[in-house]
Amino acid sequence: MHDVSLFVPCAVDLFLPEIAESTVTLLRRAGVDPVYHKGQTCCGQPAFNNGYRKEAKRAAKHFIELFGDDEVVMSPSGSCACTIKFHYPELFQDEPEWFRRATELAARVYELTQYLVDVLKVDDFGAAFDGRVTFHESCHNLRKLGISAQPRKLIAGVKGAELVPMNQEEFCCGFGGTFAASYADISESMAQDKVENYLASGADVLLLSEPGCLLNIGGYLSRAHPHKKAMHLANFLTENMKEARS
């Protein structure tokens, strides 16, 4: 039994708490009962990505103090996991003790689908779905963490679900955090492309495993195509599991 600590990104905590609930359900199904530190806030990515490294460092120190002793830190967002894995060590180039703690922690951080499939070796959660789904590859998951096969295995484990390809599935949806509001023209246009590709795929549901992309693609769909759905894979799996949620 691993000691798994839930890292719930702030956007999930505040806007999409069901993703974190589904994460707990899946972990318990896979035989792991996670712990949750209530003191967690934000990993610091917004500050880091906007150049506010001093502030990002405050977030990083808070995070490292809180999660530093956990055997595994697991997040339903690969992008936030990347902040810990790659940016924390960068932040502490000039502080050896914090650098050591940051690098040690970095090695123990996982994204949800990666942890379920690669570590726990579970890809069948007994879910069933009669329809077609397609998958959006999120940038940081795909290119920074090399995650693509894992969510696809989880989708393959869903009885009846047919995974159909989507044009440009590895292309960015245009979220990019504050980019989405600062460069709204470009961001909207990218979201529109993504949605058009989704519609053209003929899928009933667009699946993804990154909350940021969900806010963006889901937000665009909600306005332009309210009948079409985008879902985090964790929610899709739990909603289509035969037994009641734990």
Added chain:
Amino acid sequence: MKIRTEQFNELAAVEIDKARARPFLKMVPEFMYRIRNAGMPTLPDPPAAQKYAAAVRAEVVSRLPDLLEEFERNATANGAKVIWARDAKEANDFIVGLAKERGVKTVIKGKSMISEELGLNDAFKANGIEPWETDLGEFIAQQMDLPPFHIIAPAMNITVEEVRDCFMDKAGMKTPTVDPVELGYAARVFLRDKFHRAEMGVAGVNIAVAETGTVINVENEGNIRFSKSAPRILVSVMSMEKCIPTMQDAVDMLRVLIRNCTGQRISAYVSMESGPRKQDELDGPDELYIVILDNGRSQIYQDEGVREVLRCIRCAACVNICPVYRQIGGYAYGGAYSGPMGQTLMPLLFGLDRTKDLYRACTLCGACASVCPAGIDHPKLFLTYKAKDVQGDPQFRTGKRPAREAIAFKLWGMGVASSRLWNLGARLFRPFFNWNAHDGKVSSMPGPLGAWFRKRDLPKMAAKPFRDRWEDIKRRKP
């Protein structure tokens, strides 16, 4: 060069509208990306070749001064004259001065981004010398008085009807036609006369080989070779970082450069100049001048945190894959280098204060870095520039961030280190955020986040965040 990066958003919006009406921007970069992906597997081990190229470029930028001196020694021994230019003015003054001294009236040019960076055409014209671009796309752009839209395909955004009208108007075409072969022929006839008359040729440099003093150009139209061999005087202009240690390295780099660029195993023309024409040689220029341009690059070299920018070999793989470029095209970047290659280079050349949008208008998706044969991590550089911009860096001329943003992050920084403050902040923010909520979603908002809601909703903030649900969830333990 007229730097227009300050107008990034306006120019971007114009092109997004155009792109919706005209599908070229949806097609051309995707097409080039696909031919690259089809070309890469013609290498026995593409990832290894990419890594090898990156290693060569990393070595180059780690000992650039030595390599440049070696290049100068060998090029000079071959009979070329090497000129060091600290900035665009020095380079232009030399080239234009030389042209005037030799009574040059007509100059033919091979497509060269460095000459765009210099604004060399304007400098020629201001001195009564006619510069003619001879790359077909660049020729069209020049005649229409437009900057290059794409480094490889500078006129890809111009419709064939516009090209027809332009050629009727300015390139002596007699009968209007939109037939591409006829148009190409018209340009050929028109330019052939310039090639014959030109007393000077100007070309860029793809690779400069230190051990042999050779300058190498790759192209598909033959116009660069023509520009390099027909006129008596040849000026090859290179930026400092084009230097590479050995001819073997150059051959290895060509394999990777050309595949990343156009997917070809080798371009139709590869020309190498090791000095001017020798007595027993049939063609080539009588005089060869190699201008090595600094224009801010030695300062980039000094800063190890950003030095990797100089690894770039301008293959444009990053441009073609960039999802932002695919929306806005090349004009918004406001300079010679569009897409990620320009977004990383131009802020350091022209100042972080004047180029804010270049390193901010990016989702950090990392597609550029995933294809870069030089091993450049563009997103990491953007993050470095942003950190410099916030902290202040006189070396690269940073400005000031808006006070509202700075205060917001200051407050955020206080809250993020204390869960008590963080939760308090979330509780206080929720009623404001959810003020206009309907059916569980929010569709408009005043303030800096408002732009999000023009075409998108957000879910409303949960009445009960996950942290407040945890006790229940824990109790439901199986």
